[in-house]
Amino acid sequence: MAFSRIHWRYSMVVTRFAPSPTGYLHVGGARTALFCWLMARHHNGRMILRIEDTDQKRNTPTAAKQVQDDLRWLGIEWDEGPEVGGPNGPYAQSERLDIYKKYMDKLLAEGKAYYCFDTPEELKAMRDQAEKAKKSLIYRAPAVLPTEADAQKAREEGRPVTVRFAMPDKDMVITDVVRDECTFKRDELSDFIIQKSDGFPTYHFACVVDDELMEITHIIRGQEHLMNTPWHVAMQESLGFKTPVYVHMSVTMSETGGKLSKRERPKALKNIIKQTGDIDLDALTAAAGIDAEEMSRFLKGKAVPDMPVIDKMAGYLGISLPEINVVDFMKSGYLPETMVNFLALLGWNPGGDREIMTTDELIECFDISRFAKSNSLFDRKKLLSFNTEHIRMLSPEKLLFHFKNYLKIVNSVVLCDDDKLLARLVRINEGARTLADIERKCRFLFADDDDLDYDMKSVKKVLLKKDGLAMLGLVGETLKGLGELSPASIEKCLRGLAEEKEVGLGKVAQPLRVGICGNTVSPPIFDSVDMLGMDRTLNRIEITLKKFGD
Protein backbone atom coordinates (compact mmCIF):
# COMPACT_ATOMS: atom_id res chain seq x y z
CA MET A 1 0.00 0.00 0.00
CA ALA A 2 1.02 3.55 -0.64
CA PHE A 3 1.81 4.60 2.90
CA SER A 4 4.19 1.77 3.62
CA ARG A 5 6.35 3.33 0.92
CA ILE A 6 6.01 6.70 2.57
CA HIS A 7 7.37 5.89 5.94
CA TRP A 8 10.60 4.40 5.02
CA ARG A 9 11.66 7.78 3.73
CA TYR A 10 12.21 8.66 7.34
CA SER A 11 15.12 7.43 9.32
CA MET A 12 13.10 7.76 12.46
CA VAL A 13 9.42 7.95 13.26
CA VAL A 14 8.50 11.06 15.22
CA THR A 15 4.95 11.60 16.42
CA ARG A 16 3.44 14.27 18.56
CA PHE A 17 0.54 14.64 20.89
CA ALA A 18 -0.53 18.26 20.99
CA PRO A 19 -3.33 18.97 23.45
CA SER A 20 -4.65 22.40 24.21
CA PRO A 21 -4.60 22.83 27.96
CA THR A 22 -8.26 23.52 28.57
CA GLY A 23 -8.94 21.04 31.34
CA TYR A 24 -8.54 17.42 32.25
CA LEU A 25 -7.42 14.94 29.63
CA HIS A 26 -10.51 13.18 28.33
CA VAL A 27 -10.64 9.72 26.81
CA GLY A 28 -10.73 11.02 23.26
CA GLY A 29 -7.48 12.86 23.81
CA ALA A 30 -6.05 9.90 25.66
CA ARG A 31 -6.81 7.68 22.68
CA THR A 32 -5.03 10.05 20.32
CA ALA A 33 -2.05 10.23 22.65
CA LEU A 34 -2.02 6.47 22.94
CA PHE A 35 -1.83 5.91 19.21
CA CYS A 36 0.91 8.51 18.82
CA TRP A 37 2.80 6.71 21.52
CA LEU A 38 2.20 3.20 20.16
CA MET A 39 3.36 4.37 16.75
CA ALA A 40 6.55 5.82 18.18
CA ARG A 41 7.27 2.83 20.40
CA HIS A 42 6.56 0.26 17.72
CA HIS A 43 9.08 1.90 15.39
CA ASN A 44 11.59 2.77 18.11
CA GLY A 45 10.90 6.38 17.34
CA ARG A 46 10.12 9.40 19.47
CA MET A 47 6.95 10.95 20.74
CA ILE A 48 6.81 14.65 21.47
CA LEU A 49 4.36 16.30 23.81
CA ARG A 50 3.55 19.82 22.74
CA ILE A 51 1.22 22.20 24.51
CA GLU A 52 -0.96 24.14 22.09
CA ASP A 53 -1.83 27.16 24.16
CA THR A 54 -2.36 29.78 21.50
CA ASP A 55 -5.82 30.63 22.76
CA GLN A 56 -5.25 32.97 25.65
CA LYS A 57 -8.91 32.93 26.61
CA ARG A 58 -9.39 29.21 27.00
CA ASN A 59 -6.25 28.02 28.68
CA THR A 60 -6.26 27.20 32.35
CA PRO A 61 -2.98 27.34 34.26
CA THR A 62 -3.14 23.88 35.85
CA ALA A 63 -4.43 22.02 32.83
CA ALA A 64 -1.09 21.30 31.20
CA LYS A 65 0.18 19.72 34.40
CA GLN A 66 -3.02 17.73 34.79
CA VAL A 67 -2.77 16.38 31.25
CA GLN A 68 0.78 15.26 31.93
CA ASP A 69 -0.24 13.49 35.13
CA ASP A 70 -3.02 11.69 33.32
CA LEU A 71 -0.71 10.58 30.52
CA ARG A 72 1.76 9.25 33.05
CA TRP A 73 -0.96 7.37 34.89
CA LEU A 74 -1.78 5.65 31.62
CA GLY A 75 1.88 4.80 31.21
CA ILE A 76 2.34 7.09 28.22
CA GLU A 77 5.77 8.68 28.49
CA TRP A 78 6.87 11.29 25.99
CA ASP A 79 10.46 11.51 24.83
CA GLU A 80 10.46 15.24 24.38
CA GLY A 81 8.31 17.94 25.86
CA PRO A 82 7.43 19.66 29.12
CA GLU A 83 9.24 18.33 32.19
CA VAL A 84 11.58 16.13 30.15
CA GLY A 85 12.98 18.77 27.78
CA GLY A 86 14.64 17.99 24.48
CA PRO A 87 16.43 19.63 21.57
CA ASN A 88 13.34 21.13 19.95
CA GLY A 89 12.00 23.20 22.82
CA PRO A 90 10.32 25.17 24.10
CA TYR A 91 7.32 22.88 23.95
CA ALA A 92 4.57 25.32 24.74
CA GLN A 93 3.48 27.36 21.77
CA SER A 94 3.04 30.47 23.86
CA GLU A 95 6.81 30.38 24.35
CA ARG A 96 7.56 30.10 20.65
CA LEU A 97 6.08 33.37 19.45
CA ASP A 98 9.36 34.71 18.06
CA ILE A 99 9.75 31.57 15.96
CA TYR A 100 6.34 31.97 14.39
CA LYS A 101 6.98 35.64 13.71
CA LYS A 102 9.92 34.77 11.49
CA TYR A 103 7.78 32.60 9.23
CA MET A 104 4.86 34.99 9.40
CA ASP A 105 7.05 37.83 8.15
CA LYS A 106 8.32 35.68 5.34
CA LEU A 107 4.82 34.84 4.17
CA LEU A 108 3.76 38.48 4.43
CA ALA A 109 6.80 39.68 2.53
CA GLU A 110 6.18 37.20 -0.26
CA GLY A 111 2.53 38.12 -0.53
CA LYS A 112 1.47 34.62 0.50
CA ALA A 113 -0.33 36.08 3.49
CA TYR A 114 -1.95 39.43 3.96
CA TYR A 115 -3.36 41.80 6.57
CA CYS A 116 -7.09 42.05 7.22
CA PHE A 117 -8.89 44.69 9.21
CA ASP A 118 -12.42 43.34 9.45
CA THR A 119 -14.32 43.69 12.68
CA PRO A 120 -16.29 40.72 13.98
CA GLU A 121 -19.48 42.51 12.97
CA GLU A 122 -18.29 42.99 9.42
CA LEU A 123 -17.29 39.35 9.21
CA LYS A 124 -20.67 38.27 10.45
CA ALA A 125 -22.37 40.43 7.83
CA MET A 126 -20.27 38.79 5.12
CA ARG A 127 -21.18 35.38 6.44
CA ASP A 128 -24.87 36.16 6.54
CA GLN A 129 -24.72 37.33 2.99
CA ALA A 130 -22.94 34.17 1.90
CA GLU A 131 -25.51 32.10 3.70
CA LYS A 132 -28.29 33.78 1.75
CA ALA A 133 -26.58 32.61 -1.40
CA LYS A 134 -26.51 29.11 0.17
CA LYS A 135 -22.74 29.11 0.45
CA SER A 136 -20.23 29.46 3.20
CA LEU A 137 -17.99 32.48 3.29
CA ILE A 138 -14.96 32.17 1.09
CA TYR A 139 -12.62 35.00 1.98
CA ARG A 140 -10.20 36.18 -0.69
CA ALA A 141 -7.39 38.69 -0.78
CA PRO A 142 -8.14 42.15 -2.19
CA ALA A 143 -6.56 42.99 -5.56
CA VAL A 144 -4.07 45.24 -3.85
CA LEU A 145 -2.64 43.86 -0.62
CA PRO A 146 -2.53 46.14 2.42
CA THR A 147 0.96 47.30 3.31
CA GLU A 148 2.77 47.24 6.61
CA ALA A 149 1.98 50.95 6.87
CA ASP A 150 -1.73 50.24 6.40
CA ALA A 151 -1.53 47.72 9.21
CA GLN A 152 0.21 50.22 11.45
CA LYS A 153 -2.44 52.81 10.70
CA ALA A 154 -5.25 50.37 11.43
CA ARG A 155 -3.65 49.47 14.74
CA GLU A 156 -3.46 53.14 15.68
CA GLU A 157 -7.09 53.57 14.77
CA GLY A 158 -7.96 50.69 17.03
CA ARG A 159 -9.12 48.38 14.28
CA PRO A 160 -8.41 44.68 14.68
CA VAL A 161 -5.46 43.54 12.60
CA THR A 162 -5.29 39.90 11.58
CA VAL A 163 -3.27 38.02 8.99
CA ARG A 164 -4.77 35.60 6.52
CA PHE A 165 -3.07 32.96 4.47
CA ALA A 166 -3.74 33.25 0.74
CA MET A 167 -4.78 29.86 -0.56
CA PRO A 168 -3.06 28.88 -3.78
CA ASP A 169 -5.04 28.97 -7.00
CA LYS A 170 -5.64 25.23 -7.24
CA ASP A 171 -7.56 22.31 -5.80
CA MET A 172 -5.87 20.55 -2.89
CA VAL A 173 -5.38 16.82 -2.79
CA ILE A 174 -4.34 15.35 0.50
CA THR A 175 -3.22 11.83 1.22
CA ASP A 176 -4.40 10.16 4.38
CA VAL A 177 -3.44 6.74 5.62
CA VAL A 178 -6.97 5.92 6.72
CA ARG A 179 -8.91 7.45 3.85
CA ASP A 180 -6.45 7.51 0.97
CA GLU A 181 -6.87 10.60 -1.19
CA CYS A 182 -9.29 13.41 -0.44
CA THR A 183 -9.77 16.27 -2.87
CA PHE A 184 -10.88 19.73 -1.83
CA LYS A 185 -11.93 22.20 -4.47
CA ARG A 186 -10.33 25.59 -4.58
CA ASP A 187 -13.79 27.20 -4.36
CA GLU A 188 -14.41 25.58 -1.01
CA LEU A 189 -11.17 26.65 0.58
CA SER A 190 -11.30 30.07 2.11
CA ASP A 191 -8.26 32.14 2.99
CA PHE A 192 -8.02 31.69 6.74
CA ILE A 193 -6.64 33.58 9.67
CA ILE A 194 -3.16 32.60 10.76
CA GLN A 195 -2.56 35.47 13.16
CA LYS A 196 -5.16 36.78 15.52
CA SER A 197 -5.63 40.39 16.45
CA ASP A 198 -3.90 39.73 19.76
CA GLY A 199 -0.75 38.90 17.81
CA PHE A 200 -0.88 35.17 18.59
CA PRO A 201 -0.75 32.72 15.71
CA THR A 202 -3.77 30.51 15.26
CA TYR A 203 -3.49 26.79 15.80
CA HIS A 204 -3.20 26.16 12.08
CA PHE A 205 -0.09 28.21 11.66
CA ALA A 206 1.70 27.31 14.88
CA CYS A 207 1.03 23.66 14.32
CA VAL A 208 2.44 23.61 10.80
CA VAL A 209 5.57 25.49 11.81
CA ASP A 210 6.16 23.32 14.86
CA ASP A 211 5.58 20.05 13.04
CA GLU A 212 8.25 21.05 10.52
CA LEU A 213 10.76 22.28 13.08
CA MET A 214 10.22 19.28 15.32
CA GLU A 215 10.53 16.99 12.30
CA ILE A 216 7.25 15.23 12.89
CA THR A 217 6.89 12.35 10.45
CA HIS A 218 3.40 11.10 11.33
CA ILE A 219 0.46 13.18 12.41
CA ILE A 220 -2.14 11.04 14.12
CA ARG A 221 -5.22 13.05 15.07
CA GLY A 222 -8.99 12.98 15.06
CA GLN A 223 -11.10 13.13 11.95
CA GLU A 224 -12.30 16.57 13.01
CA HIS A 225 -8.99 17.81 11.63
CA LEU A 226 -9.46 16.33 8.18
CA MET A 227 -10.93 19.55 6.80
CA ASN A 228 -7.98 21.52 8.17
CA THR A 229 -5.47 19.44 6.32
CA PRO A 230 -5.70 21.13 2.90
CA TRP A 231 -4.93 24.39 4.67
CA HIS A 232 -1.97 22.88 6.44
CA VAL A 233 -0.61 21.28 3.30
CA ALA A 234 -0.99 24.57 1.40
CA MET A 235 1.08 26.32 4.06
CA GLN A 236 3.71 23.61 3.96
CA GLU A 237 4.03 24.10 0.23
CA SER A 238 4.30 27.85 0.59
CA LEU A 239 6.94 27.62 3.27
CA GLY A 240 8.90 24.86 1.61
CA PHE A 241 8.12 22.39 4.39
CA LYS A 242 7.80 18.64 4.11
CA THR A 243 4.34 17.12 4.34
CA PRO A 244 4.12 14.48 7.05
CA VAL A 245 2.05 11.31 6.84
CA TYR A 246 -1.49 12.07 7.95
CA VAL A 247 -3.60 9.64 9.90
CA HIS A 248 -7.10 10.89 10.60
CA MET A 249 -8.74 8.58 13.07
CA SER A 250 -12.44 7.98 13.35
CA VAL A 251 -14.27 9.77 16.12
CA THR A 252 -15.29 8.18 19.41
CA MET A 253 -19.00 8.59 19.98
CA SER A 254 -21.07 8.82 23.11
CA GLU A 255 -24.08 6.59 23.84
CA THR A 256 -26.19 9.72 23.75
CA GLY A 257 -25.13 10.49 20.20
CA GLY A 258 -22.50 12.86 18.89
CA LYS A 259 -18.84 13.08 19.62
CA LEU A 260 -17.83 12.00 23.11
CA SER A 261 -17.11 15.28 24.82
CA LYS A 262 -16.39 16.94 28.10
CA ARG A 263 -19.82 18.48 28.08
CA GLU A 264 -21.30 15.07 28.77
CA ARG A 265 -20.92 15.26 32.53
CA PRO A 266 -22.42 18.69 33.11
CA LYS A 267 -25.21 17.73 30.73
CA ALA A 268 -25.97 14.53 32.61
CA LEU A 269 -25.88 16.37 35.93
CA LYS A 270 -28.22 19.08 34.70
CA ASN A 271 -30.70 16.50 33.46
CA ILE A 272 -30.67 14.67 36.77
CA ILE A 273 -31.22 17.87 38.72
CA LYS A 274 -34.09 18.85 36.49
CA GLN A 275 -35.71 15.45 36.49
CA THR A 276 -35.48 14.99 40.23
CA GLY A 277 -38.16 17.06 41.88
CA ASP A 278 -37.16 17.22 45.52
CA ILE A 279 -33.68 18.66 45.45
CA ASP A 280 -32.78 21.42 47.86
CA LEU A 281 -31.20 23.79 45.37
CA ASP A 282 -29.87 26.16 48.00
CA ALA A 283 -28.07 23.38 49.78
CA LEU A 284 -26.73 22.08 46.50
CA THR A 285 -25.48 25.52 45.57
CA ALA A 286 -23.74 25.81 48.91
CA ALA A 287 -22.22 22.35 48.60
CA ALA A 288 -20.88 23.22 45.19
CA GLY A 289 -19.34 26.41 46.49
CA ILE A 290 -20.93 28.66 43.89
CA ASP A 291 -23.49 31.43 44.11
CA ALA A 292 -27.17 31.32 43.21
CA GLU A 293 -26.55 33.30 40.08
CA GLU A 294 -24.11 30.75 38.69
CA MET A 295 -26.40 27.87 39.61
CA SER A 296 -29.26 29.49 37.81
CA ARG A 297 -27.16 30.09 34.72
CA PHE A 298 -26.05 26.46 34.81
CA LEU A 299 -29.59 25.13 35.03
CA LYS A 300 -30.67 27.37 32.19
CA GLY A 301 -27.86 26.00 30.09
CA LYS A 302 -26.14 29.36 29.85
CA ALA A 303 -22.96 28.50 31.68
CA VAL A 304 -21.00 25.41 32.53
CA PRO A 305 -19.22 25.35 35.90
CA ASP A 306 -15.74 23.91 36.23
CA MET A 307 -15.32 20.19 36.60
CA PRO A 308 -14.49 20.24 40.34
CA VAL A 309 -17.76 22.08 40.94
CA ILE A 310 -19.63 19.50 38.88
CA ASP A 311 -17.97 16.75 40.91
CA LYS A 312 -18.96 18.40 44.19
CA MET A 313 -22.58 18.58 43.12
CA ALA A 314 -22.59 14.96 42.01
CA GLY A 315 -21.00 14.01 45.30
CA TYR A 316 -23.58 15.95 47.27
CA LEU A 317 -26.41 14.28 45.37
CA GLY A 318 -24.76 10.90 45.74
CA ILE A 319 -24.91 10.17 42.04
CA SER A 320 -22.28 9.09 39.60
CA LEU A 321 -21.86 10.83 36.28
CA PRO A 322 -20.65 9.12 33.13
CA GLU A 323 -16.86 8.98 33.12
CA ILE A 324 -15.30 11.13 30.42
CA ASN A 325 -11.97 12.36 31.71
CA VAL A 326 -9.12 10.01 32.46
CA VAL A 327 -9.36 10.95 36.14
CA ASP A 328 -13.00 9.92 36.17
CA PHE A 329 -12.06 6.40 35.20
CA MET A 330 -9.27 6.43 37.71
CA LYS A 331 -11.75 7.35 40.44
CA SER A 332 -14.17 4.66 39.31
CA GLY A 333 -11.49 2.05 39.91
CA TYR A 334 -10.32 1.22 36.41
CA LEU A 335 -6.75 0.17 35.78
CA PRO A 336 -4.51 2.09 33.38
CA GLU A 337 -3.83 -1.22 31.63
CA THR A 338 -7.55 -1.57 30.99
CA MET A 339 -7.86 1.92 29.59
CA VAL A 340 -4.91 1.49 27.29
CA ASN A 341 -6.19 -1.85 25.99
CA PHE A 342 -9.73 -0.63 25.54
CA LEU A 343 -8.86 2.70 23.96
CA ALA A 344 -6.51 1.00 21.54
CA LEU A 345 -9.39 -1.10 20.28
CA LEU A 346 -11.61 1.86 19.50
CA GLY A 347 -11.22 2.39 15.80
CA TRP A 348 -8.21 0.16 15.56
CA ASN A 349 -7.54 -3.56 15.90
CA PRO A 350 -4.67 -5.92 15.22
CA GLY A 351 -6.79 -8.23 13.05
CA GLY A 352 -8.17 -11.63 13.90
CA ASP A 353 -9.65 -12.34 17.31
CA ARG A 354 -7.14 -10.66 19.60
CA GLU A 355 -8.70 -8.44 22.20
CA ILE A 356 -7.28 -8.61 25.69
CA MET A 357 -3.67 -7.46 25.39
CA THR A 358 -0.97 -6.03 27.55
CA THR A 359 0.58 -2.71 26.66
CA ASP A 360 3.73 -4.45 25.46
CA GLU A 361 1.71 -6.65 23.17
CA LEU A 362 -0.02 -3.60 21.76
CA ILE A 363 3.30 -1.96 21.01
CA GLU A 364 4.48 -5.14 19.39
CA CYS A 365 1.53 -5.54 17.05
CA PHE A 366 0.67 -1.91 16.40
CA ASP A 367 0.19 -1.26 12.71
CA ILE A 368 -0.72 2.12 11.30
CA SER A 369 -2.61 0.58 8.41
CA ARG A 370 -5.21 -1.06 10.60
CA PHE A 371 -7.31 1.96 11.58
CA ALA A 372 -11.03 1.63 10.96
CA LYS A 373 -12.75 4.26 8.87
CA SER A 374 -16.02 4.35 10.75
CA ASN A 375 -16.78 5.95 14.08
CA SER A 376 -17.14 3.87 17.19
CA LEU A 377 -19.22 4.05 20.30
CA PHE A 378 -17.67 4.07 23.73
CA ASP A 379 -19.18 0.96 25.32
CA ARG A 380 -18.87 1.13 29.10
CA LYS A 381 -20.09 -2.43 29.62
CA LYS A 382 -17.29 -3.80 27.52
CA LEU A 383 -14.83 -1.58 29.34
CA LEU A 384 -15.99 -3.13 32.63
CA SER A 385 -15.37 -6.62 31.34
CA PHE A 386 -11.93 -5.58 30.13
CA ASN A 387 -11.19 -4.27 33.60
CA THR A 388 -12.29 -7.54 35.19
CA GLU A 389 -9.96 -9.38 32.86
CA HIS A 390 -7.00 -7.08 33.56
CA ILE A 391 -7.52 -7.28 37.30
CA ARG A 392 -7.33 -11.04 36.93
CA MET A 393 -4.24 -10.89 34.72
CA LEU A 394 -2.16 -8.38 36.65
CA SER A 395 0.55 -9.47 39.04
CA PRO A 396 -0.28 -9.11 42.76
CA GLU A 397 2.47 -6.49 43.08
CA LYS A 398 1.12 -4.28 40.34
CA LEU A 399 -2.42 -4.71 41.53
CA LEU A 400 -1.42 -3.68 45.03
CA PHE A 401 0.33 -0.63 43.59
CA HIS A 402 -2.78 0.42 41.69
CA PHE A 403 -5.02 -0.31 44.64
CA LYS A 404 -2.99 1.90 46.97
CA ASN A 405 -2.95 4.63 44.36
CA TYR A 406 -6.70 4.32 44.03
CA LEU A 407 -7.24 4.55 47.77
CA LYS A 408 -5.21 7.73 47.83
CA ILE A 409 -7.11 9.30 44.96
CA VAL A 410 -10.52 8.67 46.45
CA ASN A 411 -9.27 9.38 49.96
CA SER A 412 -10.59 6.07 51.24
CA VAL A 413 -10.91 4.95 54.85
CA VAL A 414 -9.26 1.75 53.70
CA LEU A 415 -5.99 3.57 53.03
CA CYS A 416 -3.35 2.41 55.52
CA ASP A 417 0.35 1.60 55.75
CA ASP A 418 -0.16 -2.12 56.18
CA ASP A 419 0.84 -3.45 52.76
CA LYS A 420 0.36 -7.02 53.88
CA LEU A 421 -3.22 -6.33 54.81
CA LEU A 422 -3.93 -4.40 51.61
CA ALA A 423 -2.41 -7.17 49.53
CA ARG A 424 -4.65 -9.64 51.31
CA LEU A 425 -7.71 -7.50 50.65
CA VAL A 426 -6.87 -7.51 46.98
CA ARG A 427 -6.21 -11.23 46.95
CA ILE A 428 -9.39 -12.35 48.67
CA ASN A 429 -11.42 -10.17 46.32
CA GLU A 430 -10.42 -12.19 43.33
CA GLY A 431 -13.01 -11.71 40.62
CA ALA A 432 -13.68 -8.06 41.43
CA ARG A 433 -14.55 -5.90 38.47
CA THR A 434 -13.08 -2.62 39.67
CA LEU A 435 -10.83 -1.37 42.44
CA ALA A 436 -13.88 0.49 43.69
CA ASP A 437 -15.62 -2.85 44.27
CA ILE A 438 -12.75 -4.03 46.42
CA GLU A 439 -12.63 -0.80 48.37
CA ARG A 440 -16.36 -0.78 49.02
CA LYS A 441 -16.38 -4.33 50.32
CA CYS A 442 -13.52 -3.66 52.72
CA ARG A 443 -14.72 -0.51 54.41
CA PHE A 444 -16.35 -2.44 57.24
CA LEU A 445 -12.89 -3.40 58.50
CA PHE A 446 -12.03 0.20 59.14
CA ALA A 447 -15.20 1.27 60.91
CA ASP A 448 -15.61 1.54 64.68
CA ASP A 449 -17.54 -1.39 66.12
CA ASP A 450 -20.22 0.84 67.53
CA ASP A 451 -20.40 3.04 64.50
CA LEU A 452 -21.03 0.46 61.81
CA ASP A 453 -22.95 1.65 58.79
CA TYR A 454 -25.95 -0.68 58.63
CA ASP A 455 -27.77 -1.12 55.36
CA MET A 456 -31.37 -1.40 56.51
CA LYS A 457 -32.45 -3.39 53.51
CA SER A 458 -29.91 -6.05 54.38
CA VAL A 459 -30.84 -5.97 58.02
CA LYS A 460 -34.51 -6.48 57.26
CA LYS A 461 -33.90 -9.19 54.74
CA VAL A 462 -31.42 -11.24 56.70
CA LEU A 463 -31.74 -10.44 60.39
CA LEU A 464 -35.33 -9.41 61.00
CA LYS A 465 -36.92 -12.12 58.90
CA LYS A 466 -37.38 -15.62 60.26
CA ASP A 467 -34.75 -16.46 62.84
CA GLY A 468 -31.87 -14.40 61.52
CA LEU A 469 -31.11 -12.77 64.85
CA ALA A 470 -31.33 -16.07 66.65
CA MET A 471 -28.89 -17.58 64.20
CA LEU A 472 -26.54 -14.64 64.66
CA GLY A 473 -26.61 -15.22 68.40
CA LEU A 474 -25.93 -18.88 67.87
CA VAL A 475 -23.02 -18.11 65.55
CA GLY A 476 -21.59 -15.82 68.19
CA GLU A 477 -21.81 -18.54 70.83
CA THR A 478 -20.20 -21.07 68.53
CA LEU A 479 -17.36 -18.79 67.50
CA LYS A 480 -16.59 -18.10 71.15
CA GLY A 481 -15.61 -21.69 71.56
CA LEU A 482 -13.09 -21.46 68.81
CA GLY A 483 -9.51 -21.46 69.97
CA GLU A 484 -7.10 -20.45 67.32
CA LEU A 485 -8.50 -18.10 64.67
CA SER A 486 -7.80 -18.77 61.03
CA PRO A 487 -9.88 -18.82 57.86
CA ALA A 488 -9.73 -22.59 57.91
CA SER A 489 -10.81 -22.94 61.52
CA ILE A 490 -13.62 -20.45 61.04
CA GLU A 491 -14.79 -22.32 57.99
CA LYS A 492 -14.78 -25.60 59.82
CA CYS A 493 -16.68 -24.07 62.69
CA LEU A 494 -19.36 -22.43 60.56
CA ARG A 495 -19.81 -25.43 58.30
CA GLY A 496 -20.15 -27.59 61.36
CA LEU A 497 -22.86 -25.33 62.72
CA ALA A 498 -24.74 -25.37 59.42
CA GLU A 499 -24.58 -29.12 59.30
CA GLU A 500 -25.75 -29.45 62.86
CA LYS A 501 -28.73 -27.20 62.17
CA GLU A 502 -29.30 -28.94 58.86
CA VAL A 503 -29.25 -25.72 56.86
CA GLY A 504 -27.10 -24.40 54.03
CA LEU A 505 -24.00 -22.41 54.85
CA GLY A 506 -25.75 -19.31 53.56
CA LYS A 507 -28.24 -19.45 56.43
CA VAL A 508 -25.31 -19.19 58.83
CA ALA A 509 -23.01 -16.90 56.89
CA GLN A 510 -25.47 -14.20 55.90
CA PRO A 511 -26.64 -13.21 59.40
CA LEU A 512 -23.02 -13.16 60.47
CA ARG A 513 -22.09 -11.06 57.46
CA VAL A 514 -24.74 -8.47 58.17
CA GLY A 515 -23.85 -8.61 61.84
CA ILE A 516 -20.22 -7.71 61.34
CA CYS A 517 -20.28 -5.81 58.02
CA GLY A 518 -23.65 -4.09 58.15
CA ASN A 519 -24.70 -5.40 54.76
CA THR A 520 -24.97 -8.50 52.63
CA VAL A 521 -21.86 -7.82 50.58
CA SER A 522 -18.38 -8.47 51.90
CA PRO A 523 -15.26 -10.45 51.11
CA PRO A 524 -15.51 -14.20 51.81
CA ILE A 525 -16.93 -14.55 55.29
CA PHE A 526 -14.12 -16.68 56.73
CA ASP A 527 -11.53 -14.08 55.79
CA SER A 528 -13.77 -11.27 56.93
CA VAL A 529 -14.06 -12.75 60.42
CA ASP A 530 -10.38 -13.62 60.54
CA MET A 531 -9.32 -10.11 59.61
CA LEU A 532 -11.69 -8.48 62.06
CA GLY A 533 -10.43 -10.71 64.84
CA MET A 534 -12.35 -12.58 67.48
CA ASP A 535 -12.86 -9.71 69.89
CA ARG A 536 -14.25 -7.29 67.36
CA THR A 537 -16.35 -9.98 65.70
CA LEU A 538 -18.00 -10.91 68.98
CA ASN A 539 -18.32 -7.27 69.92
CA ARG A 540 -20.09 -6.45 66.69
CA ILE A 541 -22.40 -9.42 67.00
CA GLU A 542 -23.36 -8.26 70.47
CA ILE A 543 -23.93 -4.68 69.34
CA THR A 544 -26.00 -5.83 66.41
CA LEU A 545 -28.12 -8.12 68.55
CA LYS A 546 -28.75 -5.32 71.00
CA LYS A 547 -29.53 -2.82 68.30
CA PHE A 548 -32.08 -4.90 66.43
CA GLY A 549 -33.05 -7.31 69.19
CA ASP A 550 -36.35 -5.83 70.25
Next chain:
RNA sequence: GCCCCCAUCGUCUAGCGGCCUAGGACGCCGGGUUCUCAUCCCGGUAACAGGGGUUCGAGUCCCCUUGGGGGUACCA
Protein backbone atom coordinates in the same frame (compact mmCIF):
# COMPACT_ATOMS: atom_id res chain seq x y z
C1' G B 1 -27.70 25.36 3.77
C1' C B 2 -22.74 24.12 1.88
C1' C B 3 -18.28 20.87 2.08
C1' C B 4 -16.04 16.27 3.68
C1' C B 5 -16.06 11.35 5.76
C1' C B 6 -18.43 6.78 7.01
C1' A B 7 -22.02 2.24 6.79
C1' U B 8 -21.21 -6.26 8.90
C1' C B 9 -25.15 -8.87 15.13
C1' G B 10 -27.80 -3.97 20.30
C1' U B 11 -22.13 -2.56 20.84
C1' C B 12 -16.65 -3.17 19.43
C1' U B 13 -15.18 -5.70 15.30
C1' A B 14 -12.84 -10.06 11.75
C1' G B 15 -13.51 -10.13 6.53
C1' C B 16 -9.16 -6.86 1.87
C1' G B 17 -13.88 -11.23 -5.22
C1' G B 18 -14.60 -17.80 -4.46
C1' C B 19 -11.89 -20.45 2.17
C1' C B 20 -18.74 -17.00 4.58
C1' U B 21 -23.94 -21.89 5.87
C1' A B 22 -20.41 -14.46 7.78
C1' G B 23 -15.95 -15.68 12.79
C1' G B 24 -14.66 -13.51 17.77
C1' A B 25 -15.59 -10.30 22.07
C1' C B 26 -19.05 -7.46 25.18
C1' G B 27 -24.19 -7.30 26.19
C1' C B 28 -28.69 -9.98 26.49
C1' C B 29 -31.49 -14.76 27.44
C1' G B 30 -31.32 -19.88 29.54
C1' G B 31 -28.60 -23.53 32.63
C1' G B 32 -24.52 -24.98 36.16
C1' U B 33 -20.70 -23.91 40.32
C1' U B 34 -20.64 -20.73 44.91
C1' C B 35 -21.25 -18.31 52.10
C1' U B 36 -22.89 -12.64 49.84
C1' C B 37 -21.42 -9.44 45.74
C1' A B 38 -18.58 -10.78 41.92
C1' U B 39 -15.87 -14.37 39.32
C1' C B 40 -15.98 -18.96 36.66
C1' C B 41 -18.18 -22.96 33.30
C1' C B 42 -21.90 -24.62 29.52
C1' G B 43 -25.70 -23.39 25.90
C1' G B 44 -28.62 -19.88 23.00
C1' U B 45 -30.18 -15.15 20.47
C1' A B 46 -28.50 -11.74 16.86
C1' A B 47 -25.73 -8.51 11.32
C1' C B 48 -23.63 -7.71 5.61
C1' A B 49 -28.97 -0.37 5.45
C1' G B 50 -31.97 -0.24 0.52
C1' G B 51 -31.73 -0.17 -4.83
C1' G B 52 -29.07 -0.53 -9.26
C1' G B 53 -24.72 -2.09 -11.90
C1' U B 54 -19.49 -4.80 -12.86
C1' U B 55 -18.25 -10.16 -12.63
C1' C B 56 -18.71 -17.06 -14.07
C1' G B 57 -19.01 -15.46 -8.83
C1' A B 58 -19.93 -9.52 -4.27
C1' G B 59 -20.21 -8.51 2.69
C1' U B 60 -15.80 -7.49 -0.31
C1' C B 61 -15.44 -3.22 -6.64
C1' C B 62 -18.63 1.20 -8.95
C1' C B 63 -23.12 4.46 -8.82
C1' C B 64 -27.62 6.31 -6.52
C1' U B 65 -30.87 6.60 -2.22
C1' U B 66 -31.23 6.53 2.91
C1' G B 67 -29.00 6.88 7.56
C1' G B 68 -24.98 8.43 10.89
C1' G B 69 -20.83 11.57 11.90
C1' G B 70 -17.40 15.62 11.21
C1' G B 71 -16.36 20.57 9.48
C1' U B 72 -18.26 25.26 8.28
C1' A B 73 -14.46 30.50 14.29
C1' C B 74 -9.58 35.96 15.54
C1' C B 75 -11.22 27.03 19.35
C1' A B 76 -7.90 23.39 18.90
